[in-house]
Amino acid sequence: MRMATMVPQAFAVLLMAVIAMSWSGAVVDAKKFKKLEFYLHEQFVSEPGYPATDLLAASATGNTSTYAFGNLGVSEQVIREGVSNTSTIIGRAPGTFQPNKQYRTFALYKLLTLQTKEWNGTLVVFSDWASEAHSNEWTVVGGTGTFRMKRGYAINTKAAGGAGTPSITFLWEVYLY
Numbered sequence: 001m002r003m004a005t006m007v008p009q010a011f012a013v014l015l016m017a018v019i020a021m022s023w024s025g026a027v028v029d030a031k032k033f034k035k036l037e038f039y040l041h042e043q044f045v046s047e048p049g050y051p052a053t054d055l056l057a058a059s060a061t062g063n064t065s066t067y068a069f070g071n072l073g074v075s076e077q078v079i080r081e082g083v084s085n086t087s088t089i090i091g092r093a094p095g096t097f098q099p100n101k102q103y104r105t106f107a108l109y110k111l112l113t114l115q116t117k118e119w120n121g122t123l124v125v126f127s128d129w130a131s132e133a134h135s136n137e138w139t140v141v142g143g144t145g146t147f148r149m150k151r152g153y154a155i156n157t158k159a160a161g162g163a164g165t166p167s168i169t170f171l172w173e174v175y176l177y
Helices: 002-024
Strands: 034-043 054-058 072-080 089-100 105-115 120-130 135-143 152-161 167-176
Antiparallel strands (some): 054 072, 072 089, 120 135, 135 152, 152 167
């Protein structure tokens, strides 16, 4: 008999928890997503007026191959409004990267710093980035300024440049809630 009364009580507690989460914002409303769009410019080789943005900072084994175990890289790309390297600069994206030799990917961390009329602050993003992929997905875990308490995801897609060129440009589409 005791079991029969516990089931409705457990259901009531679960229902109350779901209602409380929906009032607190823990349940995501798709209508509340904000979308940002910008271009991240990465320069592999220094050119006049455009310094390299990626650097292998440490190599534990002395092997400077891109995917060598123990390597650590630092980067600071420019964030622009458009795909052209003469479009308006709206921020910077410093970060670090560590290769995953077995799967030919990189563990990437970036701090996207944007300074526009609408958006002023930073976003922290992480990714298991596949260099050969046309696009990669990033996790947005928080931020500062107008991005305080934001979460979401980002997709970066190759927009210009790539293999055999000194630079590459990525379109970033960031979805925040």
